[in-house]
Amino acid sequence: MQTELNKVLTALQEFYARESFLFEKDLGERTLTHRLAVHVEKQFPGWEVDCDYNRLGERKLRLPHGTIVSTDDELGKSIYPDIVVHQREIPNNLLAIEVRKTSNHQPPEHDRHKLHALTDPHLWFAYGIGVYLVLGKKSVVSDVYVGGVIDQAQSAWLAGRLKDVGLGG
Template identity: 30%
Template sequence: MANVNMYPKDTIENYMQEDKELAKAILEAFSKLYIYDKYLISNKPKIELENDKAFIGLNHHVGERSIVFRFAYYLQKILDERNLYTDYNLDCEYNRNGYGPKFIDSLGKNVYPDLIIHKRGSNDNNLLVMEFKTYWNDNQEDDIKKIKAFINENNGYKYKYGIAVLIGENEVNLKLINKDKSISVDDRTYK
């Protein structure tokens, strides 16, 4: 995992003190992802030869969206089973802000977060925004900028929590982004 030692350690449970049940559900969803969908994370492409030329590159992995979808599926299922956050919606790649597109002025572009928990049609009680990267595409710089904008009280979205996720082969690195723009890290191993 790249550059994880530059941030202080914390735990997601501490970060989400007011929503510890959500923090627990997130960790359980990652556990299920690594138990039931490890193939999506750790399967490396086989290089096939066609006329003595490789035609599948080394970084021809599964798409990040497939992993985010499976994580979201487990998280939604856990929230439903525990009757948690029933007045919120969990969405992936959600690009709407009311009738218009999600737009962040500081980035100068339309955005669609990988995963959000929010109330559709309102920015009053946005709860969580998550951006995901994988170990084969681990540059999180733009994701962190996007999350900082989403949790900024002045931008209109006002998400309570923002997490940049780096999916490793056997571990998850959670960058917990605070309202003051500081970042702490929670690393979890899943075998």
């Protein structure tokens, strides 16, 4: 798991080194998400990296009835992770990333609930790892989700690595 998290860390370092314009002009989260996905893609050869991908093979990512996780479509059933690292046709879901700007004043529960559901091994579309990122102009706050919950040890490890490379929040 730390191998994959190190790849995310490298992507974040490249993102911050090359994309400062996005923060200077206060561009939106979708723009940040897309540009971060470009850097994530470089770190995961052999995997597809997509934004707002709502499929598992031919099926839509749908939540079970009665879930507390809010959805992103008009029918209230589908969810769209910000960035995913996966293999589309198999399907094989490695990593889901939710991105927020520090200036986003909406409650973070929506993104956190999505990562809870996306990494829940009891749901059919489980991702091995979920990463919650809050992007500031010069720093990142993060949490790591595994098995449907925040993994405190991996979250602390990633926070320490972010601090080591000057991106700790």
